[in-house]
Amino acid sequence: MSDQTEQPHRHKDHSLTVILFVIATAQLMVVLDASIVNIALPSMQRELHFSSASLEWVINAYALAFGGLLLLGGRLRDLYGRKKLFVIGIVIFTLASFSGGLATSQLWLISARVVQGIGGAIASPAALSLVTDNFPEGKPRAKAMGVYAAMSGAGAALGLLLGGILTDFGSWRWVMFVNVPIGVVLSIVASKVLHKSDTKTGGLDLPGAISVTLAATLLVYGLSHASTSGWRSTVTEVTLASSVVLWIAFFFIESRSTHALVPLRILANRNRSGALALMLSIGASLFGMFFFLTLFIQDFLRYSPLKAGFAFLPVSIAIVVAAGATSQLVTRFGPRVFLLVGPFVAAIGLVLLTRITPSSTYLTGVLGPMLVLAIGAGMTFVPLTLTAVAGVAKTDGGVASAVLNTTQQIGGSIGLAVLVTVSRTAAANKVTSLVHRAIASSPTHSISALTQAALVSKATISGFDAAFWASAIIAILGFVVVVVFIRVKRDDLDLEGATLPL
The missing domain is CATH 1.10.287 (Helix Hairpins)
Structure with missing residues (x-):
């Protein structure tokens, strides 16, 4: 008798394990893709002849599509069912990844990244909801949510390392192709093991x-x-x-x-509006840091993609450690103190990055400032998320978290565009000044190609420094937002209703 009762139980546990594996792997694949491409940017730039201005679109195409359609993806999930939308999203993401790996032009690759973002925006909201659909309340759901959150947190670090390995031992194309076998397996297994969910009526x-x-x-x-x-x-x-x-x-x-994607009542709360504005600044700072330091580490320090991936690993570790420590302290001290300190510390890290020169090394010019920035960002994420959902009605809790994620993606894209514009303008002005000065001081009123290349390198670094100054100002603006708008207290927090940004 006991054997008969234990067998269905073991079968149920086995089924839930497979379901959790599918959901967690899909979330990891979507989150990982936001960082895995960063390490491959210099290789993509060389092979497809991207300019420094157009290169940002490899990142922004994905972020804009993902962030812009994330809320719509959540609504589609409710109307047509989590399982169906999850599988559709994974299939779209997989096909786009395969297409991107075959790209022979800039437009082709950027278009594939847009479609990847669309697939991610459909699959990601469905993945989170599938946890609640397939796991009963209590320990099973808590464990599943823990694994889901861990995949979200580990995605950035794994993306940097995996991007380095694939680009170093294969080519940049494999940062796209790697999603194909994973996506195929996920879509097949998901269609068989996931439970169908109820659908809702309404409009889009x-x-x-x-x-x-x-x-x-x-x-x-x-x-x-x-x-x-x-x-x-x-x-x-x-x-x-x-x-x-x-x-x-x-x-x-x-x-x-x-059927508004963003009910304006959500924005009426000053704490929540302040949290969203702060997320804009943090997203811009992190997008900019990864973009410019990736180029510096590979183009100027001459690190291989694999070595560059390891060079960024301390950033991910520092963010995770700082976020974990803050999550333990925020219930004691409240979120506001961390929202004040975090952006300020991040700004200090960015100011330190402005001291980079063509002769800087990883240890003397990059690692320390990068860690300071990461600690500041890590201190900010948990209290920022808690503030964004504090006091929100239960019916709007999911929307508030989704708006925060959307703000991070769109804010990062807009911020990166601003920083690239600042960098290019500063570099162009600097190289013109340096070349004119060199020609004027030359007896022959001309300069060699080697000298000109050195001046361009110096001007490029000057552009990076200008971008880091601009990013520091953005971080300080986030600090000012907290001072002026955010008044959230410890008693206002909802410690169960928040999900961390993707």
Whole structure:
């Protein structure tokens, strides 16, 4: 008798283990893809002839599509079922990864990254909901949520290392191809083991999703175009003006829609609005740090992709350790003190990065400032998430967390566009000044190709330094937001309703 009762129990445990493996692996694949490409950027730039301005689109194409459609993905999940949307999202992501690995042009690769972001935006909200659908309350669900959160946290670190290994021993194409076998297995297994979920009735806020995604995309494009063609360019002016119009249209649509992606009542709370503004600054700082330091470490320090991946590993460790320590302390001291200290510490790290020169080494110029920035960011994430969901109605808890994730992705994209524009402008001005000075001081009024290359390198580093200064200012603005807007107290926290940013 006992054998008969234990057998179904063992079968159920086995089924839940497979389900958890599917959900956690899918989340890892989506989160990992945001960082795995960073290490491969210099290789992509050389093979597909990206300029420094167009290279940012390899990152921003994914982030804008993922962030812009994440809320819509959550709504689709509720209307058409978690399992169905999860499998569809994984299939789209997998096909886009395969296409991206075959890319022979910039447009091809960037388009594939957009489709990857769409697939991720569909699969990721469904993955989190599948945990609650398939695991009963209590220890099973708590364990599953712990594994899910661990995959989200480990994704960045694993992405950097895996990106280095694949690019070093294969090519940049394998950072795309690696998703294909994983995605195929996941989609097949998921269709067999996941339980179907109930669906809801209602409508889709397609106008809201389209307007916010286009508004962010046009803003990023306008900023990027300004770095190459100037602020008075007709394309720059029209693009930025169109972005402003679309942002206004988005908020107008949300105020009238019965199925709004972002119910404006969520933004009425000053603590939550302040938290979202702070996430914009932290997202911009981290996107910028990874982008510029990846180029510096591989192009100037001449690190291989694998060595560069290991060079960034301390950042991921510092963020995880700082976030873990803060999560233990925030219930005692409240979130505001960490929201004040975190951005300020991050700004100090960014200021220290402005001291990088062409002769800097990893140990003397990069590691220390990078760790300071990582500790500041890690101190901020947990209290920021708790503040964003503090006091929100239970029916809006999921939306508040999703808006925070969306803000991180879109804010990072916009911030990176601003920083690349600052960097390119500063570098162009610097190289013009250096070349004119060198020619004027030369007896022959000319300079050799070798001298010109050295001046370009020096100007490029000057551009990086300018970007780090701008990023530090953005972090300080986040600090100011906390001082002015955020008044959350320890008693206001919802310690069970928050999920950390993706």
